[in-house]
């Protein structure tokens with residue numbers, strides 16, 4: 295259960311750091327999501343063809359190809375060896391996410407993220423029960439099932455139901471009934487399973503998690519000694535099991551959040567009133583010693 | 598068995614069962630998605646449908662680069678083709694058969710095969726004159742529109758002349774498609790003047806039969822060989838039209854052995 299503190303989540307940060315610093319990464323993230331979507335919409339809406347195509351495959355400024363590596367991988371196992379353009383595009387995307395954190399895709403680019411975030415916000419508001427909580431690695435199993443199905447049917451199987459590309463393509467090319475799938479994801483997260491889709495099931499997130507396994511960009515809890523145990527970071531983190539090892543590490547244990555599940559959303563940085571967290575790279579083991587760790591910090595955290 | 602081990606095994610079994618279930622659901626959808634409806638045509642150079650569904654990533658770049666807005670991406674639940682894949686409907690906007698084939702050039706995956714360099718070699722489907730009863734040319738008029746608009750005129754469609762039995766002294770110019778040359782662009786279907794086109798482009802699998810392997814066309818083989826296939830065959834005189842038909846003047850005709858009773862229909 296969430297340990298409620300005297301102040302609602304994030305209030306202390308607003309008071310200590312000001313509104314902008316307490317919401318900075320959330321706002322930047324929404325802006326990034328909006329930019330990624332509108333780049334694709336500038337063409338069909340205003341005739342500005344900077345980026346053409348969809349998230350599955352695009353062409354920027356008429357030259358730069360980008361391809362969704364998971365879609366291409368499904369095509370590969372289904373038996374099609376793609377042309378160089380698509381391969382190049384996938385390679386660029388893979389390298390980018392291998393450096394920036396695979397699941398940065400989830401929090402900074404994916405058009406479904408605002409949907410599931412909205413569901414979670416409402417879920418909190420209505421104080422609904424957690425509901426069904428499948429194991430975190432369920433999504434890896436599903437990823438395996440998706441690839442197996444692609445191989446067995448000889449089709450790019452996940453694209454038949456993938457709410458991400460359906461929503462994105464729908465907005466850029468025409469939605470059809472794809473909105474129903476998106477609504478389904480929203481309702482699932484709201485009533486069936488808290489943070490269920492992105493946190494437990496989505497095979498795309500699982501794939502990007504694998505891609506960013508050793509990514510350079512990481513969040514560090516280098517000032518963990520300053521933690522006052524308010525638990526706000528646990529409350530906002532969509533994958534809050536990733537925090538404990540870094541935040542509760544003893545002595546020389548790394549302060550880096552090294553779990554590939556971390557989406558690099560930066561919300562923990564926002565809501566921490568004492569600025570325990572910061573973005574850094576994975577070879578930055580610095581732990582900033584604050585003489586006295588707060589005495590009332592709980593030593594065992596429930597994820 | 599230790600409780601942890603038991604737990605691990607049941608968890609794994611449960612997960613595997615869930616995945617098999619999810620996978621089967623997907624596979625069922627995938628099977629459905631292969632059934633491309635007859636009026637949805639793939640862009641030029643598209644791989645055979647099964648291979649196409651493994652290759653096309655549904656990026657829509659072919660759609661963007663088509664200068665005639667021929668192509669669109671199938672929308673979930675509205676268009677029959679697999680969601681997100683490109684297609685066109687001939688009667689709405691046919692393919693104008695661009696010389697530089699921009700749709701193929703745009704495709705990053707090879708779902709539209711770059712091996713297609715001459716648009717005349719495209720095989721998007723095959724035109725079929727499906728309704729001879731309503732086709733104006735078959736009724737004896739000179740509409741000729743499908744023939745005139747065909748980009749491969751006189752090869753993909755010809756007008757085959759025959760006698761108009763109804764009027765007795767006119768000709769019928771039957772629009773006749775030759776599948777070897779038809780690209781399936783759909784311009785003929787688009788242009789047919791009837792409220793519902795009498796000529797339609799169908800997927801080739803529906804439009805065509807296949808030759809029977811064991812049936813050998815003697816006349817072709819004879820031409821190849823330059824002599825009768827079987828030596829010593831006696832060539833009997835052919836029965837030519839003559840008395841009893843309306844071509845009484847033809848020489849070499851035979852008088853019928855008996856006269857049909859007066860008033861009997863032929």
Ligand code: SF4
Pocket residue numbers: 640641662663664665666667668691692693694695698699700701716
């Ligand atoms: S050949 Fe031209 S008109 Fe036909 S689908 Fe391709 S781009 Fe469009």
Ligand code: SF4
Pocket residue numbers: 351652653654655656657658659660682683703704705706707708709
């Ligand atoms: S460009 Fe190729 S991969 Fe993209 S939608 Fe068209 S056929 Fe599919």
Ligand code: SF4
Pocket residue numbers: 723724746747748749750753754774778779780781782783784785786798
């Ligand atoms: S579809 Fe019609 S217009 Fe196009 S090549 Fe075939 S016969 Fe000609």
